[in-house]
Amino acid sequence: MKTRRNIISLSALSLALIAGGIVGCSKESAAPAGGITPQKMSDALHAVMVADRTVYTKKVVNRLVKDEKVIKATEQWKDDKSLPLPAQMFRFGSELVADSDANFSYSLLSLWPINKQNEPKTEAEKTGLQYIFDNPGKNYYTEEALGGTNYFTAVYPDVAVAPVCVSCHNEHKDTPKDDFKIGDVMGGVVIRIPI
């Protein structure tokens, strides 16, 4: 809930500013008077997402599953009465935002997805995910047209921050890669803002 509130508040503020002045942007689009660029808005959204994601992964899942060993985190968390996996937690937030009128979207993709629906599909996703893998620590920004709408699209690296990330992915029946290490780029967060 907190993630959702933060995201929606921030996006509402940012979108109001954008509506006030932005008429277009490029990869390095200039800030309109009194507003912020889509890139700044996207970076801010990502800062909230990655913070909440890291907190949940380290302070909830890794602590209770790996350190305290008091509960499991599983894909079928409802049936298993366990914790949702960090990636699921992230997607649930993304789906709630998709159900609102937040006017931006985000997803978690990977070059090695467990669910094949999460492999890169658009050219921007393919190039962006490869770029963040080849250039550790850097983000990828571009624009793309999808379904007749132009989007500012940002791709941010999603890094393995805790032992639970790598063990779960390496051991999963459907993983195409089983040698992830802490600190590796496991995938990317893709944020899209219509422009």
Added chain:
Amino acid sequence: MLRINKWWLVWLAFTLLLSAYYTNALVGSEKNKFLPGKATDGHYQIEDKCDTCHGDGFDDKETLQKSCVRCHGDELKKVNDSHPKSKFTNPRNADRIAILDARYCVTCHVEHKTEKTLPMGVTMPEDYCYLCHQDVAKNRPSHKGMGFETCDDAGCHNYHDNKALYEEFLVKHNGEPENLQTMMLPEKNLKTVFHQKNEKYKQVLTPKDMNNPESVTVSPKISYQWHSTAHAKSGVNCSSCHNEKEHWIFKPNQKVCAECHEKETDGFLASRHGMRTGEGLPAMKVGEARLSLRGTAANKVLNCQSCHTDHSFNTEKAAVDACLGCHEDDHSKAYKKSKHYRAMLEAKSTKTNKQGVTCANCHMPRLTIRENGVDRTLVDHNQNNTLRPNEKMARTVCMKCHGLKFSLESLADTNLINNNFEGSPSLENKGFAMVMEREELKRKGLIKDDKK
């Protein structure tokens, strides 16, 4: 002098009469004259009330979507809908929704198209899975060569509800016997919940406590029926149901029942039995149903008392006799020869803790809902929740007594359904072999080689 051709007068009169006829139908109760085609089996009950689905306009997709969600949204959430709208609103799926717009229910489930409506009661595209899952065989070699029109074959996959069909669930329940060691339905516990809620429900009333006004005579039969019920044993007196704002009402309706049985009433009002009442239309009569039901019951009106006859409110009768009083299809007629019924007779005669199975146990199953840490087991009065596709019944109903594989195979066998499960399933669910093969490959560390 103005001369008017008499045919013009005839035309004018005819036009006026026709206009009056259709205007009357449009503002009256015969709106179905304007239906572009028959409504589906799940909607014909409310077809006279166009605005239930269409709102004020007829071309607005969003209004239709809201109407679908208003009635079916909760049901989809409860079953963890595998394909919610939010999966398709991301712009990365723009190419897919340009072909099949899965954000809207009506893309697949079109109304008023009798010629396209399938036996399950809805229209569906034939191979809709293909668009997103065309390369499934790459990661699931076992699926190689399977047609996309077979994905939703009984016991394999459902678009919405996969609660009993997902891989880990099959693995977990693989190898279960046909009949489980413990074959028990959960006990209903409304009385306990109410006793915990308020001390007044612990009061046991007797006929001398009846608080009907002097002007109302209560027959000995009614008095006996009432004091034999859970109502009298839980402090529910005459006035609890018959008094409305100090006025005596002879025939309380479902609103009165809902004061204590809210969830059950909500289920009834959302069901095929009660949806007309739920939409503010006159209650459904048995004779108005599309199913071929008993002619002798044709004039029976469907409300709470149709099955829970006042004042005895006998739930055993409501769970079998009430159903068979109207339904006379093969499956219903075979019930009293079935193992399920025989088990019930045996349980009654031996007074052991064995259990039989009533019509309601399967079609209006007992659900346990946890609210604020308290479990409430109640009867789901909306039979749609477990009706079609019938695998929805596996987890909620069959698995209380039977293994998952046996349950899915039985539900997939039309002959078994018709004879009310007398015999063994003739089809094998191959999903179990597939998932166990993957388990074995994983155990041997071979699963990734298999995918290359």
